[in-house]
Every structure is written in structure tokens, then in C-alpha cells.
Amino acid sequence: AQSVAQPEDQVNVAEGNPLTVKCTYSVSGNPYLFWYVQYPNRGLQFLLKYITGDNLVKGSYGFEAEFNKSQTSFHLKKPSALVSDSALYFCAVRDPQGGGNKLTFGTGTQLKVEL
Amino acid sequence: DARVTQTPRDKVTEMGQEVTMRCQPILGHNTVFWYRQTMMQGLELLAYFRNRAPLDDSGMPKDRFSAEMPDATLATLKIQPSEPRDSAVYFCASGGQGISHEQYFGPGTRLTVT
Numbered sequence: 212a213q214s215v216a217q218p219e220d221q222v223n224v225a226e227g228n229p230l231t232v233k234c235t236y237s238v239s240g241n242p243y244l245f246w247y248v249q250y251p252n253r254g255l256q257f258l259l260k261y262i263t264g265d266n267l268v269k270g271s272y273g274f275e276a277e278f279n280k281s282q283t284s285f286h287l288k289k290p291s292a293l294v295s296d297s298a299l300y301f302c303a304v305r306d307p308q309g310g311g312n313k314l315t316f317g318t319g320t321q322l323k324v325e326l
Numbered sequence: 327d328a329r330v331t332q333t334p335r336d337k338v339t340e341m342g343q344e345v346t347m348r349c350q351p352i353l354g355h356n357t358v359f360w361y362r363q364t365m366m367q368g369l370e371l372l373a374y375f376r377n378r379a380p381l382d383d384s385g386m387p388k389d390r391f392s393a394e395m396p397d398a399t400l401a402t403l404k405i406q407p408s409e410p411r412d413s414a415v416y417f418c419a420s421g422g423q424g425i426s427h428e429q430y431f432g433p434g435t436r437l438t439v440t
Contacts, residue, residue, distance in 0.1 A: 243426055254330075254417055254431035255369075262426045301369065305426075312357055312421040312429060313382070316369050 213238035215302045217317040224292045224324055232287040232320045234302030243305035244285040245314060246276055250298045258300075261285060272296070292324045328352045330432035332418050338438045344406040347435045349418030350399055357421040358401045359429060360386075360393055364414045372416075375401065408439045 215236045224230045236242055243262055247255040259270025266278045276287045287300060299321050303314040331350045339345055351358050360372040373383040373393040383393060390409070395401045405412055415436050419429040 245428055247431075254433050255419075255429075257428045257430065260426070260428055312424070312427045313359070313371075313374055314429060318368050 213304050213306055213315050215244075215304050215315060215317040217300075217302055217320045219320050220318075221321040221323065224322070226294050226324050226326050227291050230289050230292040230296070230322065230324070232300050232302075232322060234285045234287065234317060235283050236285060236302075236304045237283065238304050238307060240307050242278075242280075242283075242285075244276075244278065245303040245305075246270065246274070246285075246287050247301045247303065247316075248272075248298050249301065249319075255301060258287070292322075294324050294326060297322055297324045328430075330418055330420050330430050332416075332432035332435050334435060335433060336436045336438075338440065339408055340440055341409055342407040343439075344404065345408050345412075345437060345439075347403045347416055347418075347437070349401040349403075349420075349432055351401065351418070351420030352422075352430055353399070355420035355422050355430075357429075358395060359419040359421070360401070360403050361417040361419065361431075362414045363417060363434075369417075372403070405437075408437075410439045413437055413439050 245260045246258040249255045261268045261278045269275045299319045302317040306313045333348045358375040362370045372386045374381045378395040392404045415434045417434045419431045421427050421429045
């Protein structure tokens with residue numbers, strides 16, 4: 212069965228510093244990978260996805276993610292963090308058995324950006 | 327700006343009462359998902375529809391929960407009878423055609439059962 216792991220419950224980073232939120236995946240076949248962000252009292256918002264092609268994917272709000280097939284990872288990155296980036300981040304992988312665009316989500320990583 | 331809408335945004339009810347949550351997916355999307363989010367369990371998939379047909383409701387307690395799509399513009403999630411352990415935020419999401427399409431989430435319904 213497919214799965215994603217987010218090994219860090221929380222990541223703390225100073226504003227202006229680069230940030231990385233880690234995600235590893237397990238899936239049979241080609242991986243379709245997604246990152247979502249959730250701000251307090253809001254629904255999840257799509258950030259970016261990897262389907263095929265360039266291993267570096269760029270998304271909303273200056274975020275990018277690097278797909279690494281050999282390490283089965285899809286880490287989310289941003290060169291310079293903002294306090295407003297503080298939120299809960301979810302990695303997800305398409306379920307190849309579910310049909311359509313059913314996703315399996317990770318447990319989430321709370322990002323805290325401090326001044 | 328197309329969005330998934332959910333009603334009500336907040337619901338407080340007493341144990342044993344029926345609760346109905348509604349979702350309007352983005353026009354043209356053919357997949358609809360219901361999720362439940364709690365601090366303890368995180369994000370759980372309850373049910374999944376494609377072209378209004380239920381494909382997977384294995385995450386849903388069958389004895390009290392039911393999900394339907396009366397038409398392409400409305401999805402409902404009902405709990406009868408409600409219990410305090412059902413207190414959570416319930417999200418609806420919709421997605422377009424194709425396996426690479428992302429899901430778009432609504433703002434959620436915060437349910438409190440006392």
C-alpha cells in the first residue's frame with residue numbers, strides 16, 4: 212500500500228533562513244506527489260505537485276520541492292522563510308489503487324517561523 | 327475564483343441529534359472527498375465519490391454515518407445519531423478529471439457534539 216512519512220512533527224526556523232520540510236514516500240508505480248498547506252481554521256490549500264519531468268517543482272508562495280527517486284523523498288523547501296509561512300504542511304501521494312485522484316496524506320508538519 | 331463551499335461552518339449539537347453537512351464542489355469537478363480532522367487522529371478520509379457514485383467509504387462508521395451526492399452540485403454527509411467522539415472538523419474536497427489533478431478543499435465544518 213502507498214504511504215508518506217513526515218518524520219518531523221514540528222520545524223522551527225528563523226525568518227530569512229532557508230526552510231526544509233521533509234517527506235518520504237512509498238508507492239508502487241510512478242509516484243504522483245503533492246504538498247498542501249493549512250493555515251489555522253482553514254481548509255488545506257494546494258501548493259505544488261510532482262507528476263513527471265523536472266525533479267525541482269516550483270509552486271505557490273515561493274515554495275519548491277525536490278523529487279528524489281533514489282531516496283524516495285519529496286522535500287518541501289523555501290530559500291527565505293517568512294513569519295507568514297507558519298502553518299501546518301501536508302505531503303500526499305496518489306493512491307494507485309483508489310482510482311482517480313484519491314490521495315494518501317502524511318501526518319503533517321507544523322512549521323513555525325520566528326523573528 | 328471557483329471554490330468548494332461547505333455549510334454550516336460551525337455546528338453545535340447535543341448527543342443523539344442528527345447532523346447534516348453540505349458541500350458544493352467546484353463546477354465541473356467529478357470527484358468529491360469527505361475528510362475528518364482531529365488533533366488525535368489527524369486527517370482521515372471518510373468517503374470518496376466519482377461521477378456521483380460512491381467508490382470508497384471504508385473510513386466511515388457505517389452504523390451512524392452516511393454520504394450521498396443527490397446531484398453533481400451537492401454532496402451531503404449525515405451523522406445519526408451523533409456522539410461526542412464525532413466532534414471534529416469535516417472537510418469536503420473536489421477534484422477534476424484525470425489522475426494527476428489535485429484536490430481543492432472547502433473551509434470545513436467544525437462540529438461539536440455535547
